[in-house]
Amino acid sequence: MIHTENLTKSFGDQVAVDRLNLDIAEGEVFGFLGPNGAGKTTTIRMLTCLIAPTSGRARVLNYEVGRDDEQIRRNVGILTETPGMYDRLSAYRNLSIFARLYEVEQVDYQVEKYLKLLGLWERRDDAVGEFSKGMRQKLAIGRALLHEPQVLFLDEPTAALDPEASRLVHDFVAELKGRGRTIFLCTHNLDEADRLCDRVAVFKTHLRVLDTPGRLRQQVYGRQVAFHLGGPAELFLSQVKSLPFVDQAEAKDAKLIVTLDDPESRNPDIVRALVGAGADIQFVGELRYSLEDVYLQLMKEDAPAAG
Amino acid sequence: MDKITTIVSKEWAEVFKNKLVLFSVLFLPIILAIIPLGMLIAFDRIEGFETEMNDPDMMRLVGQMCVGLSPTDCTLVYTLNLFVLMFMILPVAIPVTIAAYSIVGEKTTRSLEPLLATPITTVELLVAKIIAAVVPAIIATWLAFGIFLAGAWLLAPPAVFAVFFDALWLLAILVVAPLLTVLATCVAVIVSSRVSDPRVAEQLSAVVILPLILLIVGQSVGLVLIDRQLMIVLGLIVLVLDIILVYLAIRLFQRETILTRWK
Incomplete structure (x- = not known):
């Protein structure tokens, strides 16, 4: 669906996107994460033919960026960083303008469909300037979907939204995913990416990592299991470290944290070893790091190079 | 064509909801239609109005x-x-007012990016913006001139109206005025895509009025008399400028530059 080969964009001497290689499959929700100024919006703009790449290639829906721009624009939807609605016009008018520009055949049907789907039908005749941020964002999402694009680019869809409005947007994205749309999601909200995305890329001018959220956790932290003991964990640390399948272990108060390749088959061995050494095991659980932890860790690793 | 009409109707719906723009579009034509008629009514009562014509230089002209x-x-x-x-x-x-608010307005509301992401071409977008500014200006000019002409026909002595109502002015209002509208709009489009405040765009674009003001001042002090020949030359010059400016407006409206520079 989306394929890039060494996609690069420079503004003068400033490289915004450096040799980006991506392959995004049909129906995939792809998270594009990175700090402010990382080049995420520039990447979206190149893939939606708003700006031209300096070098490299990109294909969207088998159309070549730079050659088939009109076809790409016709077949993708974009939610820009700011909703950019016509404030003096009604919600209905705003959507019908874009439906016509996207050459939608049944303008009224599509506009009604999305206004109803997004819960804005009752406010259809109100000027958008009177809408809350959440309502404007929802309307902008509707605008991006009017022409039923196969690929949808969402640039910070929940930025500055309250939790309730964010939830609505998340539910809507999940629903679109269910309908097989390919979604390219640029976000700062790592919890959002964790919940919605099949794969995520951490990007800062160049691609840092790309994988599923689960595998990224594993790459950065490995799989860690915490054994909560009845006393100081330090007493049993050497016992556990001596086990051949244990990669790493550390004691934190009454907690013994063990890094393992295959916790499912090795946990019983560790439990046996600890019980044999006289430990009281209260409970055992796998440590689950958030995508935010992974992201911050990656950014920390990147910092010296950037500095 | 459908995209152009969509943008034009959007522009009119949006721009004319802006009270400042609406006032600018309506005020000047109304004033220009009313003042001369008021003067015609008051003409007989104002003493010394004709003394200017006794000036030999003026009489020669x-x-x-x-x-x-x-x-x-x-x-x-x-x-x-x-x-x-x-x-x-x-x-x-x-x-100038409409175009400045239409283009800079897209900047301030950040609505240009979603608009440019649609399959609309730059030419379609600019043609729509130009039509949206040109048509109301021509209609307002023609309406105001029509009111003025009707008033002059009613209020001025028939001999005066017969001399005054010349093909020159029909040429000026029906042909040169629309050409001037295109010229002013193109200047406003070019200026607007480079500034971020509609008032600045309006003021910079309004420089186009200066040659006209000079012409009016020139005629009022007797330096120049606008006749049919001068009007035809003026029309031709404006036509050439229009062609150049439409080309420049399209060439200078770079999607990428505008998107990346507009903050």
Whole structure:
């Protein structure tokens, strides 16, 4: 669906996107994460033919960026960083303008469909300037979907939204995913990416990592299991470290944290070893790091190079 | 074509909901239509109105215009002619306001990016923006001139109206005025895509009015008399400028530059 080969964009001497290689499959929700100024919006703009790449290639829906721009624009939807609605016009008018520009055949049907789907039908005749941020964002999402694009680019869809409005947007994205749309999601909200995305890329001018959220956790932290003991964990640390399948272990108060390749088959061995050494095991659980932890860790690793 | 009409109707719906723009579009034509008619009504009561025509230099300049007319009637014809020149300001002033708010407005509301992400071409977008500014200006100019003409026909002596109502002014209002509108709009489009405040765009674009003001001042102090030949030359010059400016407006409207520079 989306394929890039060494996609690069420079503004003068400033490289915004450096040799980006991506392959995004049909129906995939792809998270594009990175700090402010990382080049995420520039990447979206190149893939939606708003700006031209300096070098490299990109294909969207088998159309070549730079050659088939009109076809790409016709077949993708974009939610820009700011909703950019016509404030003096009604919600209905705003959507019908874009439906016509996207050459939608049944303008009224599509506009009604999305206004109803997004819960804005009752406010259809109100000027958008009177809408809350959440309502404007929802309307902008509707605008991006009017022409039923196969690929949808969402640039910070929940930025500055309250939790309730964010939830609505998340539910809507999940629903679109269910309908097989390919979604390219640029976000700062790592919890959002964790919940919605099949794969995520951490990007800062160049691609840092790309994988599923689960595998990224594993790459950065490995799989860690915490054994909560009845006393100081330090007493049993050497016992556990001596086990051949244990990669790493550390004691934190009454907690013994063990890094393992295959916790499912090795946990019983560790439990046996600890019980044999006289430990009281209260409970055992796998440590689950958030995508935010992974992201911050990656950014920390990147910092010296950037500095 | 459908995309152009969509943008044009969007522009009108949006721009005319802006009270400042609406006021600018309506105020000037109304004033220009009313003032000359008021002067025609008051003409008989104002003493010394015709003394200007006793100036030998002025008489030499307007001599051809006033053949067979009394100095008073000649003054009236001369005054009416001056007012028609004022009507040439409308096709320049009105579109500048509309175009400035239309393009800079897209900047301030950040609505240009989603618009450019649609399959609309740059040419379609700019043609729509130009039509949206040009058509109301031409309609307002023609309406105001029509009111002025009807008033002049009713209020001025028939001999004065017969001399005044010349093909020159029909040429000016029906042909040169629309050409001036396109010129002013293109200047406004070019300026607007480079500034971020509609008022700045409006003020910079309004520089186009200056040559017209000079022409009006020139005629009012007797330096120049606008005749049919001068109007044709003026029309041709504006036509050439229009072609150049439409080309430049399209060339200079770079999607990428505008998107990446507009903050």
